[in-house]
Amino acid sequence: MKKDLFTFDDEEIEAGRLLFAGPCDFIGAAQNLTALPPISLPEIAFAGRSNVGKSSLVNALTGRKTLARTSQTPGRTRQLIFFSLASRLQLVDLPGYGYAKASKTDIKAWTKLTRKFLVGRQSLQRMLLLIDSRRGIGQTDKEMMKLMDDSAVSWAVVLTKVDKIKLEQLQKICDKTQQEISLHVAAYPHIWKTSSQTGAGIAELRAHLASLSLPRADR
Ligand SMILES: Nc1nc2c(ncn2[C@@H]2O[C@H](COP(=O)(O)OP(=O)(O)OP(=O)(O)O)[C@@H](O)[C@H]2O)c(=O)[nH]1
């Protein structure tokens, strides 16, 4: 019998592995709403501050080192980038927010695009809000949470870079994050703890995302 919703048995872990080991195709990049690919598959979007590790997480999940472009320079991903996984699930790498050097015009354009995407994208199953486990939730993350709540989009926190902190620090940040998300109606109750570097938590996140995907065509 399953212990709880967030523990996965071997079969579920394998389903996740299989989905993410399958073909992964670049669908397109959009800088504005008219350039979005048509709605076709259930979608998962990766949001978070610049440099939090969104593109790295997409790469770690799909086991491809260079699928999503990562960089040392914050603010690298400036478009919404779409990938299709075995025609069963679409991943969307969003531009990061909170980049200190971004101009007001850039921030305005980003907020408008993200808001419109959140409100109008019926295929969006879940937003993953990435939080750097060393920094915790900041002001811009809170604004993002509000934006997602207001858009009635279901979202979940993924802590990133857990390889960089000690276990007790991780426990503390989890407790604090749990307190914050309990205030939000649209927040998923579980916090994912991941490292794109060591692979920690990646198999579980794959299993979870597989449960949101379309079933395999050969079933
Ligand atoms: N140690 C460690 N470093 C990581 C991890 N994930 C990402 N990084 C590093 O963090 C930096 C930023 O990672 P990206 O994946 O480009 O971040 P991003 O959120 O896509 O950034 P933007 O596209 O600018 O919004 C890179 O130097 C990565 O190598 C992790 O799990 N562990």
Ligand SMILES: [Mg+2]
């Ligand atoms: Mg990126």
